[in-house]
Amino acid sequence: MDAVKLRAQFPVLEQIAYLNAGTCGPLPGPAVGVATKVLEECARSGRAGMYFDQMRALSTQRRAAYAALLNADARDIALTGSTSEGIVRVLAGMDLSPGDEILTSQEEHPGLLGPLGAVRAQRGVDVRTVALADIADAVSPATRLVACSHVSWVSGALAPDLGGLDVPVLLDGAQGAGAVPVDVVALGCDFYAASGQKWLCGPVGTGLLWLSPEWTERLTVTGPTYLNLDDPGAGLDAGLAAGAARHDSTAQSLESAVTAATAFVLLASTGWDDLHERSATLAEALAQMLVDGGRQVAPRDRTTLVSWSDDDPPATMQRLAAAGIVVRELPGTGLLRASVGAWNDESDLQRLVRAL
Ligand SMILES: Cc1ncc(COP(=O)(O)O)c(C=O)c1O
Numbered sequence: 001m002d003a004v005k006l007r008a009q010f011p012v013l014e015q016i017a018y019l020n021a022g023t024c025g026p027l028p029g030p031a032v033g034v035a036t037k038v039l040e041e042c043a044r045s046g047r048a049g050m051y052f053d054q055m056r057a058l059s060t061q062r063r064a065a066y067a068a069l070l071n072a073d074a075r076d077i078a079l080t081g082s083t084s085e086g087i088v089r090v091l092a093g094m095d096l097s098p099g100d101e102i103l104t105s106q107e108e109h110p111g112l113l114g115p116l117g118a119v120r121a122q123r124g125v126d127v128r129t130v131a132l133a134d135i136a137d138a139v140s141p142a143t144r145l146v147a148c149s150h151v152s153w154v155s156g157a158l159a160p161d162l163g164g165l166d167v168p169v170l171l172d173g174a175q176g177a178g179a180v181p182v183d184v185v186a187l188g189c190d191f192y193a194a195s196g197q198k199w200l201c202g203p204v205g206t207g208l209l210w211l212s213p214e215w216t217e218r219l220t221v222t223g224p225t226y227l228n229l230d231d232p233g234a235g236l237d238a239g240l241a242a243g244a245a246r247h248d249s250t251a252q253s254l255e256s257a258v259t260a261a262t263a264f265v266l267l268a269s270t271g272w273d274d275l276h277e278r279s280a281t282l283a284e285a286l287a288q289m290l291v292d293g294g295r296q297v298a299p300r301d302r303t304t305l306v307s308w309s310d311d312d313p314p315a316t317m318q319r320l321a322a323a324g325i326v327v328r329e330l331p332g333t334g335l336l337r338a339s340v341g342a343w344n345d346e347s348d349l350q351r352l353v354r355a356l
Pocket residue numbers: 022023081082083084085108109111112149151152153172174175194195196207
């Protein structure tokens with residue numbers, strides 16, 4: 001893998017030690033270039049049939065691309081606007097009644113906690129919280145769904161093996177897809193929700209939801225509209241589209257789709273195995289540098305996130321940003337977090353450690 005060539009695709013890295021893909025990945029210059037051309041053409045020629053034809057073609061391309069990344073079938077990939085949207089669609093579409101329990105972990109993001117809180121308040125479902133590492137052993141007879149992170153956004157720890165549970169499993173893959181190897185079959189999950197704007201370096205407003213073949217057409221569709229129908233012209237009698245397209249977000253745009261697809265092709269052509277290996281190795285090196293510098297690093301696994309204790313995370317984050325180093329603080333935890341991608345290099349890590 002040519003790491004120098006990869007890095008050169010991301011303009012932000014020319015000046016900034018950008019270590020924040022866990023929020024939003026760096027945008028590749030070529031993806032922005034293609035999107036700009038598309039918008040210019042729209043401004044010149046308007047948006048009519050061709051716009052939607054191209055968008056549909058890109059939907060097919062992206063579904064296949066995401067499926068290949070996850071070891072899945074394109075038929076089971078829904079194109080969403082975010083990880084959170086995928087989570088909402090799963091929770092809203094499941095048959096849950098008062099007294100049913102959803103098991104989750106203590107390290108979850110509001111993108112999962114918000115929908116879980118709503119299901120609790122609106123449908124009388126119990127939500128029980130345990131340590132992420134203990135979640136597989138905590139399933140009870142009342143549990144109807146396990147919903148937790150694949151990779152913890154707080155620590156970078158991986159979920160334990162959840163395969164073989166006799167309840168459905170929803171994985172929040174916001175810090176998984178594109179960051180670490182993801183094989184939805186090996187993970188043994190039923191749903192995998194992920195973001196397009198983080199480790200896939202796409203625009204905000206893109207994401208994916210994988211549903212296991214058993215669930216793709218079994219999950220109730222939340223608010224189907226014209227993009228989710230097999231024959232939209234059939235009016236009230238229109239049926240649902242085949243496969244996971246019935247769960248697609250209707251808020252799709254050509255400019256967004258083309259940015260996401262171009263970024264994905266750029267990463268995929270570099271080679272996912274190499275990308276995963278390089279980012280995990282760089283993250284491990286950063287964790288070691290922080291420990292060597294006397295910092296307390298949160299227990300983590302071989303992922304792309306590194307979090308460490310800081311006396312005043314908001315102030316330190318701002319000070320680092322002023323020095324051209326972008327990390328984030330994790331509210332309420334006393335932690336700062338660096339997201340390390342294959343596009344980063346040792347100079348980014350050294351800048352961060354020196355500035356601390
Ligand atoms: C673990 C986790 N889940 C969900 C989200 C929300 O992602 P999205 O904005 O794609 O809904 C994030 C974002 O940081 C996250 O880290």
